[in-house]
Amino acid sequence: MVTTTVVLPVLANRQFLNSISHVAGKPSEGDSRTTEQRLADGLVMLCDAYAKGQVVGGREKPTILITINAESFAGHSDEPGLTAHGERIPAHVVRHMAEHANLQRVLLAGSHVLNLGREVRYATDAQYKALLARDGGCRWTGCHIPAPWCDADHLIPWENGGATDLDNLILLCRHHHTEKHRPGVTIHGDVHDLRLTLIDGTTIHTRPRTQAAA
Structure with missing residues (x-):
């Protein structure tokens, strides 16, 4: 076994972790691997795919999720956004990123069905x-x-x-x-x-x- 340490800027680290998490996927029933093991496997899969010239992934591109309030997003406040891992991203950086990103509002009700009853076991x-x-x-x-x-x-x-x-x-x-x-x-x-x-x-x-x- 080999240990590799990588030092990255916050946003680059988010892209890195999101990419390997996307490839690693969510744990399925019977999967006994830890989160760290699945991420390591995801990194190996990415490297292997790059070497073979293949595309790896599911139906969606990797996503960087940042939560920011409407006032800051509109430029009326400087309260920072938060990544899914809790890092604070300055409001002006989030607004700049939004100029070059596909935006998706996350609402507790909307176009996606959020209540599935007993139809499926695992969250969508x-x-x-x-x-x-x-x-x-x-x-x-x-x-x-x-x-x-x-x-x-x-x-x-x-x-x-x-x-x-x-x-x-x-x-x-x-x-x-x-x-x-x-x-x-x-x-x-x-x-x-x-x-x-x-x-x-x-x-x-x-x-x-x-x-x-x-």
Whole structure:
């Protein structure tokens, strides 16, 4: 095994991680690889494809997701935007990027169906983008794992009849996803004001990061 360290500017790093994440794909059922292992495999796939002159990827191009409020985007405020990994991007840089980008508004209701009921088990890309805008990352108190490394977890478990709807999905990193499903953990509230009581009596109180910052 070999360890390689790369030092990149913030936006170049986002492009790098988004590209290999895009190629690596989301974990499928039965995939036991860690996030780091999948990203490493994605990088190898990109290098292999480049050497062969092939194009790698799915139906969409890699995307850099930046959340910024409407006032800053319109030039009426200098509040910075935030990448999916939590880096702050100056408002003027976001506006400049927008001049050369395809823009997609992420709304909690709109042209994409965000409530799928029991039709499918796993969150769609549209749902995941809405969760990213709402939750910002792992919802577990004190956890700073960014959204791209989180699972879209059913608040009411799928196997217990939970729906794949935005109001029944929260972002949790893999570790806290596992913790939430431990026997004896109780859940109170909803995705907007959630309390989890752990088996040792500890209470985790969490709200969406966008709501908590309001």
